Each structure stands twice: as structure tokens, then as C-alpha cells.
Amino acid sequence: MTITSVPLPAEAPQAAPAQNLAAPDIAALGLRESATFDRATIADIQRAAATGVYDIRGWGAKRKVPHFDDLLFLGASMSRYPLEGYREKCDTDVVLGDRHATRPLHLQTPVTIAGMSFGALSANAKEALGRGASEVGTSTTTGDGGMTPEERGQSKHLVYQYLPSRYGMNPDDLRKADAIEIVLGQGAKPGGGGMLLGQKITERVAGMRTLPVGIDQRSASRHPDWTGPDDLEIKIGELREITDWKTPIYVKIGASRPYYDTALAVKSGADVVVLDGMQGGTAATQQVFIENVGIPTLAAIPQAVQALQELGVHRTVQLIVSGGIRTGADVAKAMALGADAVAIGTAALIALGDNDPRYAAEYSALGSAAGFYDDFQDGRDPAGITTQDPELSGRLDPVAAGHRLANYLRVLTMEAQTIARACGKSHLRNLEPEDLVALTIETSAMARVPLAGTSWIPGVQGSF
Amino acid sequence: MVTLTAPEAPAVDVLKETTVDLAASTVRELNQAIHNAEDGQAWTVTNPGGKHSLAVGINAGIAVTIDGHAGYYAAGMHQKGDVTINGNAGVGLAENIMSGTVHVRGDASQSAAATGHGGLVVIDGNAGARCGISMKGVDIVVGGNIGHMSAFMAQAGRLVVCGDAGDALGDSIYEARIYVKGTVASLGADCIEKPLREEHLTELAELLAAAGRTDNPAHFKRYGSARNLYHFSVHNSTSY
Ligand SMILES: Cc1cc2nc3c(=O)[nH]c(=O)nc-3n(C[C@H](O)[C@H](O)[C@H](O)COP(=O)(O)O)c2cc1C
Numbered sequence: 046m047t048i049t050s051v052p053l054p055a056e057a058p059q060a061a062p063a064q065n066l067a068a069p070d071i072a073a074l075g076l077r078e079s080a081t082f083d084r085a086t087i088a089d090i091q092r093a094a095a096t097g098v099y100d101i102r103g104w105g106a107k108r109k110v111p112h113f114d115d116l117l118f119l120g121a122s123m124s125r126y127p128l129e130g131y132r133e134k135c136d137t138d139v140v141l142g143d144r145h146a147t148r149p150l151h152l153q154t155p156v157t158i159a160g161m162s163f164g165a166l167s168a169n170a171k172e173a174l175g176r177g178a179s180e181v182g183t184s185t186t187t188g189d190g191g192m193t194p195e196e197r198g199q200s201k202h203l204v205y206q207y208l209p210s211r212y213g214m215n216p217d218d219l220r221k222a223d224a225i226e227i228v229l230g231q232g233a234k235p236g237g238g239g240m241l242l243g244q245k246i247t248e249r250v251a252g253m254r255t256l257p258v259g260i261d262q263r264s265a266s267r268h269p270d271w272t273g274p275d276d277l278e279i280k281i282g283e284l285r286e287i288t289d290w291k292t293p294i295y296v297k298i299g300a301s302r303p304y305y306d307t308a309l310a311v312k313s314g315a316d317v318v319v320l321d322g323m324q325g326g327t328a329a330t331q332q333v334f335i336e337n338v339g340i341p342t343l344a345a346i347p348q349a350v351q352a353l354q355e356l357g358v359h360r361t362v363q364l365i366v367s368g369g370i371r372t373g374a375d376v377a378k379a380m381a382l383g384a385d386a387v388a389i390g391t392a393a394l395i396a397l398g399d400n401d402p403r404y405a406a407e408y409s410a411l412g413s414a415a416g417f418y419d420d421f422q423d424g425r426d427p428a429g430i431t432t433q434d435p436e437l438s439g440r441l442d443p444v445a446a447g448h449r450l451a452n453y454l455r456v457l458t459m460e461a462q463t464i465a466r467a468c469g470k471s472h473l474r475n476l477e478p479e480d481l482v483a484l485t486i487e488t489s490a491m492a493r494v495p496l497a498g499t500s501w502i503p504g505v506q507g508s509f
Numbered sequence: 510m511v512t513l514t515a516p517e518a519p520a521v522d523v524l525k526e527t528t529v530d531l532a533a534s535t536v537r538e539l540n541q542a543i544h545n546a547e548d549g550q551a552w553t554v555t556n557p558g559g560k561h562s563l564a565v566g567i568n569a570g571i572a573v574t575i576d577g578h579a580g581y582y583a584a585g586m587h588q589k590g591d592v593t594i595n596g597n598a599g600v601g602l603a604e605n606i607m608s609g610t611v612h613v614r615g616d617a618s619q620s621a622a623a624t625g626h627g628g629l630v631v632i633d634g635n636a637g638a639r640c641g642i643s644m645k646g647v648d649i650v651v652g653g654n655i656g657h658m659s660a661f662m663a664q665a666g667r668l669v670v671c672g673d674a675g676d677a678l679g680d681s682i683y684e685a686r687i688y689v690k691g692t693v694a695s696l697g698a699d700c701i702e703k704p705l706r707e708e709h710l711t712e713l714a715e716l717l718a719a720a721g722r723t724d725n726p727a728h729f730k731r732y733g734s735a736r737n738l739y740h741f742s743v744h745n746s747t748s749y
Binding site for chain 1: 536537540541544561562565566568580581582585586588600601604605607620623624626639642643645646661662664665681683684739740
């Protein structure tokens with residue numbers, strides 16, 4: 046299948062990103078950068094000393110943590126038969142929420158769009174996410190700030206988040222939702238609430254959240270009317286009663302103790318568990334939180350799958366994994382480890398046009414560069430995505446951006462299929478841990494698949 | 510199907526009352542029946558036995574009377590009509606109420622009217638902790654006392670307390686207004702006492718009347734936001 050890409054109009058010349066001193070010069074001068082106090086760390090200290098405020102930013106963890114890159118697939122060979130790459134069927138659809146709900150979601154691809162709030166994102170960006178997702182038959186998700194008509198209108202499958210803040214929460218939208226996602230946490234900040242800085246609070250955003258224009262909006266870290274799994278069970282019961290048991294109910298957790306959290310979500314009656322690892326994106330969180338709280342996506346998946354398997358509900362209660370999904374290989378690896386579907390946030394924004402080099406000059410004026418821009422909290426996004434400024438958000442054409450996202454989603458799906466066929470699987474869901482090996486000892490221990498070329502899984506089986 | 514002690518009332522017959530006995534019917538049957546109800550109908554629920562999620566998501570102009578105690582989330586996400594509970598209510602009474610009225614003759618547990626966007630919640634007895642937490646426009650009138658952390662992050666609406674308030678009242682409050690007749694154990698961050706002006710006496714009189722109360726508005730004090738924490742600043746770090 047050929048994909049025709051929708052090229053970005055080249056309005057601005059492509060400028061080179063901001064450069065540090067080039068490596069050869071450093072070497073020539075005999076300068077040695079400290080591994081402990083590297084340039085970014087020094088800049089952080091200088092910034093803190095100058096402002097007296099901790100750094101709040103968007104994006105997810107930027108430090109390197111064990112990730113899908115350190116896993117490889119074992120393609121079929123003598124003992125396994127591959128499927129013919131371009132001819133034999135490899136299905137990709139997934140049903141979500143059929144444990145208790147009478148109206149489960151049936152998606153054409155297991156790559157879904159994660160919850161990102163209107164407020165953090167412009168209305169055009171939300172609409173584009175809905176358009177892109179609908180074009181390929183997958184779901185998109187509201188966020189902290191309620192459901193916009195643009196988003197509902199353009200989204201075939203819309204998941205409605207139920208967050209501690211309950212901004213804009215109302216029973217009409219609840220009944221319009223195709224699924225309800227109770228948010229306990231986010232991978233970028235398990236245990237943290239939210240913050241939308243005043244500069245992004247326009248009249249419309251403020252109105253949807255019942256707060257004055259222009260003030261900082263804090264989102265609580267705990268739900269106002271329940272605490273703990275016993276209460277959650279009753280809360281889920283209430284939401285099911287209100288929606289007459291039609292609507293699937295997801296529970297989203299930030300990865301910290303996924304084994305216990307998954308088990309408790311199942312016990313509370315969730316139809317679907319959404320597990321977000323520490324690399325997961327955010328609209329605005331303290332950098333110290335993003336980089337130091339939570340565990341990597343890779344380490345979280347096997348724990349959640351173990352809980353589902355021990356309770357006998359793996360595949361009955363579906364698992365959606367997010368946090369650093371970028372390629373079809375990541376999709377395939379998450380699924381091989383036991384996920385039923387994945388969700389993307391950051392990558393979806395990039396597909397819409399985030400960090401586009403054609404805005405290089407403007408990123409530079411903001412003290413950033415294309416490929417580095419993470420000041421989602423500021424509301425000055427040149428690409429018109431993480432902003433409420435009408436001039437900036439007007440730059441994002443929701444139709445064209447929606448097509449770009451749809452293209453990207455198709456690529457992810459086809460890439461995952463390519464790998465699945467090579468492993469002899471006629472459905473993405475059939476990928477399994479047995480198809481994987483790890484490149485490093487720590488990845489092997491976390492993912493619970495053997496170190497490549499050995500039968501050793503540290504802490505599980507064999508010895509080196 | 511719902512076990513009915515009287516034949517189904519025609520929609521037009523406002524006087525006809527349908528009784529659902531929860532000793533014989535399930536909560537699911539009750540809620541499905543009232544979701545299918547038509548404006549003007551009256552429903553009575555007997556033997557509620559403290560069950561959870563009673564009369565949630567009502568979206569028609571009906572009157573529901575619960576004869577006995579209700580568990581968690583009674584009248585949750587209430588949108589239209591009136592619910593009366595002749596007993597006590599558990600956690601999250603009328604949570605996220607949009608409009609209409611919910612009236613509890615006894616006491617309510619914690620998080621009463623949490624995140625309510627509109628409507629009126631009347632509690633004749635006491636309310637537990639976190640009454641009106643994160644309220645977004647609802648009016649709440651409590652005949653007795655309220656527990657700690659009430660009106661936490663309260664955004665809009667009015668909370669009237671005819672008894673005493675517990676610790677940390679109105680912590681991190683936004684634009685909601687609080688009226689307390691008795692004592693306040695302590696005020697939370699950014700919540701201060703404010704002058705009770707003519708317009709406040711008027712709105713308080715209206716709220717008390719709507720709740721069927723005879724307290725004198727002049728005996729209340731008003732509390733609200735000092736608006737000092739509306740913008741995050743390092744200099745406020747000791748306030749939280
Ligand atoms: C701009 C932005 C806004 C977000 N808003 C929310 C939100 O309102 N609620 C939520 O549960 N997660 C939110 N998230 C997190 C995503 O739902 C998701 O967990 C995360 O982005 C997945 O990781 P990835 O970005 O690496 O794909 C947000 C993420 C971003 C980038």
C-alpha cells in the first residue's frame with residue numbers, strides 16, 4: 046500500500062536548530078564536560094537561582110530510561126512460519142470494554158489517542174485529533190477541561206475523562222461518551238495534580254472550568270468523592286447506573302505500582318486498564334516530578350499483565366499502554382508484552398505539526414528550537430497546538446493536521462503488521478513475549494524476556 | 510422489571526405515585542425506571558437499606574422520595590426534579606449536581622454536593638468532611654454542622670451552614686461564598702472573613718427560605734477568597 050503524505054507548506058525557510066559549541070571545537074580546546082554537571086544541569090541551576098521558581102514544562106521525561114529500543118523481535122525461521130508480507134491477512138482490530146458494558150468500542154487499529162485537555166491544547170488541535178483518529182477508526186480522548194462540541198462532533202469514538210477536578214463534568218456529556226476513563230494518575234506525574242497557568246485561561250477555557258479568566262488553575266491530585274479501591278468500586282457502580290451499563294469504563298493509572306494498581310482496578314470493576322509509563326507526556330508539570338517519579342513503560346507492562354493473568358482476566362479486561370510510543374515497533378513490542386492496545390500523546394502532537402522545523406525562527410525567539418520545544422504551559426506554541434491564542438491556533442488547519450495524524454496512525458499500524466507477519470501472526474494481538482529478546486540485562490529483567498542469545502531472564506529463569 | 514406496588518402511572522397523571530420496593534427490586538431496576546420516567550411523575554422508594562447509587566442521573570422533572578437511609582452517591586449527577594431522602598445519606602450525596610433540588614432530612618456523610626455545578630442541596634442535619642468540595646455553582650444549605658476541609662477549592666456557588674464549621678474551611682477557595690452562623694474551627698489557606706453587605710443578606714435570606722429555614726441572615730458571617738493564591742508564586746510557598 047502506498048501512502049501519499051500531505052507535505053507541510055514551506056512558508057518559512059528551514060533554519061538550523063540552535064547549536065551549542067560543536068563537538069570538535071570542544072575537543073580542540075581540551076574542554077571536558079562534567080557528566081554530573083552537564084550543560085543542561087548547569088542551566089537548570091542558573092535558572093532556579095535567577096527566578097526562585099521550579100521549572101514547569103510540558104513533554105515527558107527526557108532522561109534515557111530502558112525502553113522498547115532495547116527489545117528485538119525473533120522473526121520466523123525454520124521452527125516458525127512467517128506470513129506473506131503483502132498478501133496474508135494480519136488483522137489489527139480490537140474490542141475494548143466488553144467485560145461489563147453493553148456497548149464496547151470496536152476499533153480498527155489498536156493505536157488510540159491519549160487524553161489531552163482542551164485548555165492545554167487548542168480547539169483546532171482537539172478537532173484535528175478527532176478527525177485523524179476517526180479517519181482510521183480509532184478513538185480519541187478528552188482531558189482535564191471537559192468535552193468540546195468540535196471534538197465530539199469530529200470523533201467517531203470519544204473517551205470522556207473523569208478527573209479529580211471534574212472541570213466541565215456533566216451527565217449530558219457523560220451519556221454522549223463512547224467510554225469513560227477514570228483518571229487516577231498520569232505517567233508523567235503519578236501522585237500529582239495538574240496546573241494550567243493563567244496565560245492559557247481564555248474566556249472559553251475559564252467558562253468550561255467555572256473559574257475566572259486569567260488565573261492559574263490547579264487540578265487536584267485526589268478525587269473529591271472517593272479514596273481507595275473500595276470506594277472506586279462504588280463510584281464505578283454509580284457511573285454505570287447513570288449510563289445504564291452501556292458505556293465501557295476505563296481506569297487510567299500512572300505507572301508506579303502497576304501490579305497492585307491493576308489488580309485493584311480489576312477488583313473495582315474496570316472494563317479496561319490504561320497504564321501510562323514515566324515517559325508519558327504532560328501539558329505542564331514540574332520538571333523534577335517528570336524526571337524522578339514513576340517507572341518506565343517497559344518495566345510497568347509485565348507487572349500489569351501479571352496481575353491480569355493471575356486474576357484470570359488478561360484479554361477480558363483490556364490493557365492500554367502509553368508512554369513513549371513512537372513507532373510501529375513500539376506498538377508491536379507493547380502488544381507482545383501483553384497490551385491489547387496503546388495510546389499516543391506526544392507523537393500525535395508531532396504528527397499534527399508540533400516542533401515543526403518550519404517554525405525554527407519562532408522557536409528560537411522563544412529560547413528554544415524545533416525538536417526541543419516543551420514549553421506547552423506557556424501558551425505561545427508557534428505551531429498553534431498547545432495554545433489558546435487565536436492567532437497562533439489559527440495556524441493549525443484541523444483538516445490537514447487530521448490527515449497528517451491519520452497518515453501517521455496508518456504507518457504505525459502497518460509497521461506493527463510488518464513485524465507481526467514476520468513473526469507468523471495473523472493478528473497483532475497474537476504477538477507474545479516468546480517473540481522477543483532483550484539487548485541489555487536490565488531490559489531483560491524488566492520486560493521478563495531472555496537476554497538475546499541466552500535463555501537467561503534475571504530474577505525469573507536460568508543463569509548466565 | 511421493577512416490582513411495582515401500584516400499576517404504572519400514565520405520564521400525565523401527576524398525582525399518581527409509583528412505589529419501588531428495594532426489598533424486592535434492584536437498584537438497576539429503580540434507576541432504569543426513573544431514567545425512562547416522564548416529567549411530572551412521583552416516585553417513592555421504600556426499603557433503601559443504605560444501598561449505593563440510588564436515584565442517580567435523573568434527567569426528568571420528577572419527584573423521588575427515598576423513605577430511609579441511602580448509601581454513597583444518592584442523587585448523583587442530579588439534573589432535574591426533586592429528590593427527598595427521609596433518612597441519612599452516605600458519601601458523595603448529589604455529587605456533581607447540575608440543577609434541581611436534593612433534600613436530606615437527616616445527616617449526610619463526607620463530600621456532600623462535591624463538584625456540584627448548580628441546583629440546591631439541603632441537609633437538615635449535619636454534613637461530614639469535605640462538604641461542597643470543589644463546588645462549581647451549586648447552593649448548599651446545611652442545618653447543622655459541617656466537617657473539616659469543607660469547600661476545599663470551591664470555585665462557585667454558595668454554602669450556608671447554620672451550625673459550626675470544622676477545620677480548614679474554604680482551603681484554596683476560588684469564587685464560592687460561604688456563610689456560617691456558628692463557629693469556624695479554622696480557615697484554610699487563602700480563605701478569609703469578608704463583610705456581610707446588603708446583597709449578601711438578601712441572597713442568604715433567599716437561600717434560607719429555599720431550604721425552608723427560619724434562621725436570621727444577620728446572625729451569619731461571610732467567608733471567601735483573599736485571592737492571594739490565584740497565581741503561583743514562590744513567595745507563597747509557606748501558605749500551602
Ligand atoms: C499536552 C498534553 C496534555 C495532556 N493532558 C492530559 C489530561 O488532561 N489527562 C490525562 O489523563 N493525561 C493527559 N496527558 C497525558 C496523555 O494522556 C498520555 O498519558 C501521554 O501523553 C502518553 O505518553 P506519550 O506522550 O509519550 O505518548 C497529556 C499529555 C500531553 C502531551
